[in-house]
Amino acid sequence: MNKSKSLLTALLFITMTFTLPSSAANPQKEFIYTSAPFPSAHASTLVQLENGDILAAWFGGTHENAPDVAIWGARRTSTGWSKPFLLVREPNVACWNPVLFETRDGRLWLYYKFGRNAREWSGARLVSTDEGHTWSAPEHLPAGLLGPIKDKPLVLEDDTIVSGTSVESYSTWAAWVDRSTDQGKTWHKFGPITVPGRLMPSPAPVQPPLKSGDEHVTGIIQPAIVRLGKKHLRLYARSTRDIGRICAADSYDDGITWSEAHPLDLPNPNSGIDAVGLRDGRVVLVYNNTTTGRSPLNLAVSKDGEHFTMFQTLESDPGEYSYPAIIQGRDSNVYITYTWQRKRIAFTRVPLSSIP
Template sequence: MRLAILLFPLLAIAQIQQGFIYESAPFPECHASTIVETAPGEFYAAWFGGTKEGAKDVAIWGARLKDGAWSAPVELAREKDQSTYNPVLFFTKDKKLWLFYKHGLHPKTWNGAKISSLDGGRTWSEKEYLPAGLYGPIKNKPLVLADGTVVSGTSVESDHAWTAWVERSTDNAQTWTKHGPIVYPAEARGIIQPTIVPIGKNTLRMYIRSTKKIGFITYADSKDGGKTWSSAKITNLPNPDSGIDAVALKDGRIVLIYNHTSSGRSPLNIAVSKDGDKWTAPIVLESEPGEYSYPAIIQAADGKVHATWTWHRKKVKHAVIPLESLPN
């Protein structure tokens, strides 16, 4: 059964600070950013950039934010005669910074790779390729549990189906087990790119991108730390077949960043929930015509929320959102 899209006013919040990570770069197009806090007040972002998505010159690029300024973009990973896609930055409990990414000629046939850093992204290890069938976090940061278990949302895209999965690691992202599939029962070619957050004390929830045929963000729950999951169900937030991300704040609220529309990739919005089910009226981050997509969102040590997203496929935008700007 399809749900009606929520019809409530969109909120525009003046206190949000926005700016570009770079003004010029050695590539014409970019997409799929990720962000992590490397030290109090210091951040690292990454994305893919090149001629266009899927081109063989597309590489993974990154930049550091320190003392209020972003460094110039630097190349982090490149594959010979293949494109790279969807970098994901995160720390494991042993304080190692990881960057996972995908490489290949198309998402239907891509593979996973990873590099790591012990100094907050100043230097990086040699790349390692993941075993066949494992992709690592497919777009969004994993959830690292209190015991160090990494619960990573991933997905597989084929000609016949889009399906969400979870990859779990209990040894700080060295080895993985695969769990799922998580499906939306009424539509086989349906859901990809989960983002995972805790809901209360005993539940993990993934919010999942869906196709236009489904038309809404979907979700599934786990009661055993991400080993088994329910089937996906529909939220009442629209999804035009575009990437989303979410973060659980320290106060327990869930913040979801997404495109609040049934078609296209504008506007770009943030909604907040106390229970993971009922959402506030969405804040407007972008509303002009164009593409504002594939967002990433985290909460920093000082409590502020940081988000990045694709801006017209030309630049990566970064926003700092004070907690007082978020609705309760």
């Protein structure tokens, strides 16, 4: 080999060695859609199907709680995202917070809520047996059962579904856990799970009507559940502004009983979070690393589920980047969807190699 060819080979090796890993280690963001038949979107969820496709869903309409808000979805194949398609609409009332997940019998579930606001929600669900190409008719759940409230449930090795849910009243919020051992036919409820000492004085102000995030409300909602040990499960929950931190509670019997919640050293501005337990035992949280507003949007990782290190900023511009959903894909990389400025749903791939 002559000197010029040797130099070219060396330069090519250096380029491959130092350029490719750098680009592969960065999150890869894309929008699920750039135009849609609705101006506002929020509260996404995602699942990876057996064939490798990713299915995402969210609620979209004129604005949050408008009666035209429905559940929309899109499918990502090897050629990219499909156009948004309608999954379910309730007549003359808003839909909220879809949650997609699969059970070990091969069924794909879509749980969602409908109602005028979070204090008047009812739960509902659809099921698909062909990876989301066709769906059953909507099934309205019995009163008092809302289903997974925002984040995916944990499906245990014995097919038990451990689902995080919550209830919002005018003065206090609380997390609950629903547990099913028969593929969602019946449920057993545990709770309320609260932070000790967080009770509002009575009477609590109720006029004007309270909005999500109002300073007169206290508590935790929207738990995300991961496995930490053999029978050790942990939930992570959003908190109100008086608490101001992500909170955690534990179960040591696969979700049958739960401890009270305690705040972690991660801020929370009363905004939704999600968590995933990686197959190597680490936990990754996606959250807003601030006590006010919904920017920035960040990732943090933990080896023990208690102490976290923030390692990635997904969004830092002014605006709203919120309500994330996170999964670990079949390729071991991490996939995230989130609300982008209430106008679009963003999708990000985070290589496993970039998580410290």
